[in-house]
Amino acid sequence: MKYFSVFLPMLNSEKSxxxxxxxxEFLxxxxxxxxxxxxGQFVDGAGELVIYQAxxxxxxxSCVKRDPYVxxxxxxYEIHEWEMVIENQ
Incomplete structure (x- = not known):
């Protein structure tokens, strides 16, 4: 299983x-x-980040294109494969 970061930049705040x-509900x-x-949303209003597993x-x-926002x-949307690193503390 891989991780993908999906940035959902704001196009229209009223529609959002x-x-x-x-x-x-979709998520x-x-x-x-x-x-x-x-x-989660960015606090500056730029949009949202979703981390998918696929x-x-x-x-x-395919999922992102069915998101009501899109x-x-x-x-x-922008999709990037993401290598998550978790270090033991």
């Missing part, structure tokens, strides 16, 4: 507010399926 509930379902590791870029892109053009 309007489709927030649908977006969060909740994916989290229950084990596809979303974590997500076997391939194409799997993640479908409704409230947010754009």
């Amino acid at each position: 507010d309007r489709f927030q509930t649908q977006h969060l 909740r379902k994916l989290k229950l399926e084990g596809r979303v590791y974590a997500h 076997d391939s870029y194409k799997q993640v892109e 479908v409704e053009q409230a947010r754009d």
Whole structure:
């Protein structure tokens, strides 16, 4: 399983507010399926970061293209494979 960071930069804040509930429900379902590791907004309003777990870029892109924020053009997206490093303290 690989990790992918998905940056969802703001395109339209009004649409983002309007489709927030649908977006969060979409992510909740994916989290229950084990596809979303974590997500959260940037406090400066630039957008959101979602960390997906998947076997391939194409799997993640397929999910992202169904996100209500993307479908409704409230947010754009950038996908990057991410190597997570956790060090023992």
